[in-house]
Amino acid sequence: xxxxxxxxxxxxxxxxxxxxxxxxxxxxxxxxxxxxxxxxxxxxxxxxxxxxxxxxxxxxxxxxxxxxxxxxxxxxxxxxxxxxxxxxxxxxxxxxxxxxxxxxxxxxxxxxxxxxxxxxxxxxxxxxxxxxxxxxxxxxxxxxxxxxxxxxxxxxxxxxxxxxxxxxxxxxxxxxxxxxxxxxxxxxxxxxxxxxxxxxxxxxxxxxxxxxxxxxxxxxxxxxxxxxxxxxxxxxxxxxxxxxxxxxxxxxxxxxxxxxxxxxxxxxxxxxxxxxxxxxxxxxxxxxxxxxxxxxxxxxxxxxxxxxxxxxxxxxxxxxxxxxxxxxxxxxxxxxxxxxxxxxxxxxxxxxxxxxxxxxxxxxxxxxxxxxxxxxxxxxxxxxxxxxxxxxxxxxxxxxxxxxxxxxxxxxxxxxxxxxxxxxxxxxxxxxxxxxxxxxxxxxxxxxxxxxxxxxxxxxxxxxxxxxxxxxxxxxxxxxxxxx
Numbered sequence: 001x002x003x004x005x006x007x008x009x010x011x012x013x014x015x016x017x018x019x020x021x022x023x024x025x026x027x028x029x030x031x032x033x034x035x036x037x038x039x040x041x042x043x044x045x046x047x048x049x050x051x052x053x054x055x056x057x058x059x060x061x062x063x064x065x066x067x068x069x070x071x072x073x074x075x076x077x078x079x080x081x082x083x084x085x086x087x088x089x090x091x092x093x094x095x096x097x098x099x100x101x102x103x104x105x106x107x108x109x110x111x112x113x114x115x116x117x118x119x120x121x122x123x124x125x126x127x128x129x130x131x132x133x134x135x136x137x138x139x140x141x142x143x144x145x146x147x148x149x150x151x152x153x154x155x156x157x158x159x160x161x162x163x164x165x166x167x168x169x170x171x172x173x174x175x176x177x178x179x180x181x182x183x184x185x186x187x188x189x190x191x192x193x194x195x196x197x198x199x200x201x202x203x204x205x206x207x208x209x210x211x212x213x214x215x216x217x218x219x220x221x222x223x224x225x226x227x228x229x230x231x232x233x234x235x236x237x238x239x240x241x242x243x244x245x246x247x248x249x250x251x252x253x254x255x256x257x258x259x260x261x262x263x264x265x266x267x268x269x270x271x272x273x274x275x276x277x278x279x280x281x282x283x284x285x286x287x288x289x290x291x292x293x294x295x296x297x298x299x300x301x302x303x304x305x306x307x308x309x310x311x312x313x314x315x316x317x318x319x320x321x322x323x324x325x326x327x328x329x330x331x332x333x334x335x336x337x338x339x340x341x342x343x344x345x346x347x348x349x350x351x352x353x354x355x356x357x358x359x360x361x362x363x364x365x366x367x368x369x370x371x372x373x374x375x376x377x378x379x380x381x382x383x384x385x386x387x388x389x390x391x392x393x394x395x396x397x398x399x400x401x402x403x404x405x406x407x408x409x410x411x412x413x414x415x416x417x418x419x420x421x422x423x424x425x426x427x428x429x430x431x432x433x434x435x436x437x438x439x440x441x442x443x444x445x446x447x448x449x450x451x452x453x454x455x456x457x458x459x460x461x462x463x464x465x466x467x468x469x470x471x472x473x474x475x476x477x478x479x480x481x482x483x484x
Contacts (some may be wrong), residue, residue, distance in 0.1 A: 037198030043343035057201035059328035063265040066324035068208040086167030088313030095291035103284030105189035106417040112193030117342020130273040146175020158302035173234030180241040194259035207244025212375040282422025293433035311391030330410040334418030360407030370399035409467030412474040420484030437462035
């Protein structure tokens with residue numbers, strides 16, 4: 001301790017002035033670092049700063065992703081309720097693909113984060129290469145099925161005549177070009193696990209920015225470009241995401257601040273690839289359970305009518321838009337958990353989850369108020385069909401009653417996944433989605449005659465319950481012992 005009064009007295013005015021100016025300068029400086037990317041060690045810097053540096057680019061990344069989802073359905077909505085229903089039914093199958101992509105992404109984030117936390121960066125780069133190989137192999141059967149059997153798949157979901165005649169081309173493009181979806185998910189997971197969240201953000205900015213520009217041009221036509229209708233929406237998505245993948249690969253080999261792949265690391269490493277597969281099985285399982293549950297729900301809604309499917313599709317897009325910032329925060333939790341467990345700092349890993357959970361809750365409570373007050377007006381932005389507005393608005397209103405639980409659920413699930421314990425959330429999902437959500441929704445909608453409201457209340461009960469249970473299980477702390 002400095003006990004000399006004179007030096008302190010001499011510098012006190014300047015120190016006070018600096019202290020007064022430091023917070024504003026520090027916040028803007030950290031914001032700049034977060035957007036540009038930083039080489040900081042997230043296991044050593046102050047936890048608040050680590051959360052900020054990781055969460056800001058992840059939130060911005062997913063905000064634009066959700067913005068595209070809303071813009072896309074806005075333009076498609078101009079083509080009518082059958083076109084919107086086509087998107088909803090196609091996404092029912094895409095959700096299976098997303099479940100695999102997200103499951104792989106969970107594993108890749110966990111393994112890469114653990115290797116980076118252990119300061120084994122070369123092994124992290126080799127893991128990245130094996131993840132890319134795995135993504136390409138996984139995409140092949142979906143591409144073939146989508147191109148060859150598009151009409152049959154839509155017919156299986158109860159599509160109407162317009163969708164079977166015109167909408168199947170949308171499915172052909174979306175499933176046929178699914179490799180870009182797989183790679184976009186998996187390579188951005190590599191960046192997030194390594195701590196290069198700013199790169200993942202910039203990639204999705206480019207991909208989705210291009211999507212937004214091309215969407216109206218290809219759907220409605222512009223100059224010499226003919227109007228392609230709903231098929232144009234799918235083409236725009238493939239072009240935008242394809243550009244994003246090319247950008248990802250270029251940066252990955254050029255080198256980010258935390259990870260770089262060299263030509264010598266392109267060899268096949270069966271043991272590392274199998275470790276990714278083994279770790280991803282739980283993640284894929286938990287996502288498949290959740291996504292197939294959604295397919296069953298859409299099938300129930302399709303039996304009620306295309307307006308029910310359209311209303312639910314618009315509502316889920318709005319929900320995705322509002323949840324993306326919370327998902328971004330939760331992804332930051334996964335990276336911090338993985339890296340801090342690798343650095344043998346389990347207490348710091350847990351503290352990061354609780355901190356982010358409170359941030360998420362404050363955000364989702366605010367969204368709940370908006371949903372409760374403006375549910376019909378939000379749906380009316382995308383359609384003028386009064387039936388669709390009523391159905392979609394009713395779901396947003398029901399969601400508003402417990403939306404804050406979603407924020408806690410997301411961060412708790414990502415804590416398990418970031419630790420590499422993807423099996424526990426899978427078991428939870430089987431119980432709450434397959435054994436509770438699907439039967440309850442069917443009974444309320446069909447048996448009890450509640451129609452679309454029965455599905456929405458079934459979702460409310462099951463997803464509120466799964467959120468509270470997952471948070472309780474996280475608090476017990478067994479996830480800290482997971483090995484990857």
